[in-house]
Amino acid sequence: xxxxxxxxxxxxxxxxxxxxxxxxxxxxxxxxxxxxxxxxxxxxxxxxxxxxxxxxxxxxxxxxxxxxxxxxxxxxxxxxxxxxxxxxxxxxxxxxxxxxxxxxxxxxxxxxxxxxxxxxxxxxxxxxxxxxxxxxxxxxxxxxxxxxxxxxxxxxxxxxxxxxxxxxxxxxxxxxxxxxxxxxxxxxxxxxxxxxxxxxxxxxxxxxxxxxxxxxxxxxxxxxxxxxxxxx
Numbered sequence: 001x002x003x004x005x006x007x008x009x010x011x012x013x014x015x016x017x018x019x020x021x022x023x024x025x026x027x028x029x030x031x032x033x034x035x036x037x038x039x040x041x042x043x044x045x046x047x048x049x050x051x052x053x054x055x056x057x058x059x060x061x062x063x064x065x066x067x068x069x070x071x072x073x074x075x076x077x078x079x080x081x082x083x084x085x086x087x088x089x090x091x092x093x094x095x096x097x098x099x100x101x102x103x104x105x106x107x108x109x110x111x112x113x114x115x116x117x118x119x120x121x122x123x124x125x126x127x128x129x130x131x132x133x134x135x136x137x138x139x140x141x142x143x144x145x146x147x148x149x150x151x152x153x154x155x156x157x158x159x160x161x162x163x164x165x166x167x168x169x170x171x172x173x174x175x176x177x178x179x180x181x182x183x184x185x186x187x188x189x190x191x192x193x194x195x196x197x198x199x200x201x202x203x204x205x206x207x208x209x210x211x212x213x214x215x216x217x218x219x220x221x222x223x224x225x226x227x228x229x230x231x232x
Contacts, residue, residue, distance in 0.1 A: 020219050021077055021087060033077060036215035038068055039146060041091060044138040048092065049099045052131035067098045082218035086225070092135055140230070143212055148172070150208040151201065162187060166194055167201035206231075 024033035045067060050060035071077075080090050129137070155164035166187060170177050184191045210227065217223045 020214055020217055020223070021080065022082070022218050024077075024215075031072070033215070034068070034071060036212075037071075037091070040142055040212060040216050041139070042068070043142045044135045045091075045095050047138045048095060048131050048135040051134050052096065053099055053103045063099050063102055066102065067095055070098065080218065082222055086222055087217055088139065088226075092132070143209060143230075144205075146212050147205055147208040150212070151205050154204065154208070155201075162189075163197040163201050166197045167205075170198060171202070 019027065019029065019033070021033050021037075042064060046060050046064040049055055049063050049067075050057070053060075053063075055063065076091075076094060080087060084090075085093075151167075152164055155161050166183055169183060169186075170180075178186065180191045180194045183189075183194045187194075189197075209230065210223070213223055213226050217226055
């Protein structure tokens with residue numbers, strides 16, 4: 001079959017390599033699990049800390065780095081109970097406790113007082129958006145950003161950059177996107193191939209999103225719940 005029109009085949013299967021958080025912890029791979037968590041949650045944690053605790057860029061970065069540096073020491077994964085909350089909720093609550101303690105300690109050193117939360121800075125968060133909502137929004141943005149990069153690397157490795165370019169120009173267009181006919185003419189393809197390439201890229205992207213989530217959820221049930229949240 002012509003490689004330009006082939007949609008199936010083993011090369012088009014996304015690599016299933018991520019263990020769930022609990023599987024990684026049970027296998028004695030907490031560092032590997034933490035790598036997946038950091039890749040997905042660094043920006044959401046940073047955004048949450050900056051808005052919730054009214055921190056500037058550098059202080060928010062320091063607190064974010066401090067939180068993840070202490071995660072393994074405090075047995076973050078070992079104390080996670082999937083029966084009580086999703087890992088995302090558990091992580092956000094852990095971040096809030098960590099940052100609140102750090103914030104309170106800093107305030108006591110400066111003023112000798114207790115913790116005081118300031119009003120949200122409108123320049124740091126959209127009007128009406130809470131820190132928790134900012135965390136969720138940044139989590140979704142980072143999840144899809146990582147999955148799109150996974151897709152790009154996969155297409156590069158298996159010689160399907162045209163498929164990725166079409167997906168990028170249509171689904172990721174920042175301005176008015178081209179029609180199928182325009183894309184077909186631009187890439188010297190039929191409109192049918194453009195349709196097939198987009199369907200393939202979207203299916204692959206969903207697979208990469210699933211794998212990113214698999215590495216940061218407790219197991220099949222939480223993974224399925226997170227997928228339903230994203231795609232419904």
